[in-house]
Amino acid sequence: MKKPSAINEKLCQGKDVFERMNYLYQASLFVSSQNISLASYYSSILSGCAKKAVLRIEHNVKRSICKVCESPLIPGKTAKVRLMAKKQKIIKTICYVCKTIKRIPIKKKHTLWFDQPESLIEIFDYNLKTETNNFKTCNSRDSIEIKCYSYNWQN
């Protein structure tokens, strides 16, 4: 009998939930071209999983999901993106489904804590060495990286 190929011994906390969230996000992006109500259902499960397992959604993923109706925001298809520069410089996205407005302010010198190199502690790599035929038909990511951030804010 064959042994199953090496199950990675490096353990990351909540690895299976992270993978599940990753799959649900891809699925909701894929379905959104056909049925928006299914897409919002998938991404609501995404946020539900994160709440149950007490894990944080990555900030770029979190910003690309509508706050009210939880459908994915794709600029041009399900969302409208405008730059506003009157009092404050703002990126403004409007959801086509529920017409809520999301505003994100920008400053020139300010960078997010997650984008700074100090915040990264560790990267777990879970790569599969060979590809199967099923992979090539869809545009899923071949390698899954789980990044571990430190959540202490520095002043």
Next chain:
Amino acid sequence: MENSNDNICLPLPVTISNWFTTYKQREDYLVNFLKNILPSSDVKDIDEELRKLFPLTKRKGKVTNKPEKSSLMAMRKCIRLYLNQTKTYIQYKQMVPLNSLWLGYMHHMLGIKNFTSLPMNFTHSHWESINHRLIKADFHGAIITIVKSKCPSTIGIEGIIIQDTKNTFKVLGKDNVIRVIPKASCIFRIHLEHNVYFDVFGKELCIRPTERSVKKFKNFQIPDL
């Protein structure tokens, strides 16, 4: 015609205009009436008495617009309602790539290159760990058939899982019809590859999909069928 045009510009006859009463006229009439009737000592207080407001007659309570508390959840419910219709116009051909995406997810979930290398017996060393991973997995987008069930009309239904609730699966068949199948009384066969599949008792899946990733499972359960 000329006569009628002239009539419009003319002031109204006195007999009609006497009928009208304005707000001021009525007040003057009332004040005069009171002055005549009341004794002379009370005449000074008439103006003050008329200014008084009675709380129930004229003042209205402040109308405060309450913020709509249910607007967020109501929005989600409105969108979610479209899923409950049987005709949602989702086609089977369009959902096939979702299944291939799900297979890629299962590869990463199990940490295995080929599904043929899955353990076959319970004597295998990785048997328990893989079983735990399989139960905690997500089943949206999997192709299933129903092998056994208490209800004979549901046997043999095949399709892609679209929605996963606590007690039911919603399955999209090849004829573009969505069917709702109760979990508790069925045995499902989940297809991974061409010849690889595994059978699941539906009773063990009776958990909400969000809670499944956290819950701890017992090793042994006695099947009820």
